[in-house]
Amino acid sequence: MTEGAFTADTMVLFAILGMATVTYALRAGGYWVMGRVTVTPKIRRGLEALPGAIIVSTILPIILQGGLVVGLCIIVAAAVQLRLKKEYVAVFAAAAVATALRAGGFQ
C-alpha cells in the first residue's frame, strides 16, 4: 500500500461507481423488463448457463498460468465441496494444501 487508508484514487472511484451502476441496473432491470418482454425458454436457458460458463472461463487461465500447486488445489476445493457442500471449508482446505506444498518446496 502506497496510499493512506482514507484516500481514494479518482480512477478507482470511477471503477467502483461503474460497477455499482451496472449491478443495480441488472438488479432492477430484470424486474422492470418483466411484463414488457417475454423471456423465451431459449433466453432463460442461456441466462441459466451463464454463471457456470463465467466460472469455468475465469478459473481456466489461472490454472494454465499457475502450474502444479494451483491445479491440485482447485481439485482439492472441488472435491471438498462435493463431499461437505461448504464453500468456506473448501477454500480453507485448498489454502492449507497450498501452504503445505509450498512449505515443502513445490511451486
Next chain:
Amino acid sequence: MLEKNVTLSLQGCVQGALMCIPVFPGIIVFGAVFGTVAAQKGLSFLEALLMNTIVFAGASQFVAMEIYSEPLDRPTLIAMVGITAAINMRMLLIGASLRPWLGQVPGYKTYPALFFLTDLNWLLTLSQYEKGTRDWGIYLGSGLIVWAVWSLSVIPGYFAGSLISDPKTFGLDLVLPAFFAALLVPLWKGKRQTVSWLIAGGVAWATWVLFGGYWSIFTGAVAGAFAGAYLDD
C-alpha cells in the same frame, strides 16, 4: 398475474433477518476474504469499503479485483465494469422472477429495495412465497441484514490481509480460484452443463492463448451461454 394481498411489516423484516443467521459465518468469511484480496491488490481501506458497500455483489467484486492492477488505466477500468455486468447478468432473471409477487407494490418502494437483491434473499423470499407468505418484509429484512454483515466483514479482513507480505506462503492467491471451483460444483446438473462448460473452457483457453489477459472470461462466458441456450436436455 399480479399478487393482490402483498403486505410489508416490521415483523416480516425481522423474520427475514433472523432466517439469515445460519449463513452469517459464510458471509463474514467471504467478506473478510474480499478485504484481504483488496488489501493485497493495493486498494486503500476506503476504496475497499466503498466497493463492498455500494457494489454489493461478491463474486463480481472478486473477479474485478483479479483484473485490477495499480495504477488503474482506462482499458482495465472498462474491463472491470464489463466483467461485473457479465457476472451479475443472472440478476436480470432473479429480478424478473420477483415481478409477479412485488408488481403491485408501488415503484418508489420496490426500486430502492432492489438494491439489496442477492441470490440468497431471492431464494429465501421465493421459498417463503411458496409457503404462502405475502409479507415482503422477508425480502427486505433479509436483504438489509446481509448487506450490513457483508459491509462490516470487510474491515477485519482488510487489516489482517495487509499484514501478510507474501500471499503465496499461505495460499491466499488460491482463495479466489478455489472459491470459484467450489461454487461451480453445485451448478452441475447434467449433460447440458458438461457441454456448455467444455465449450466455455475451450473458447476461453483459445482466447487466452491468442490474446492473453482477461478477455477469455468474456468470450468463454458468452460461448457457454449460447451453448446452454441452444442445447436441449
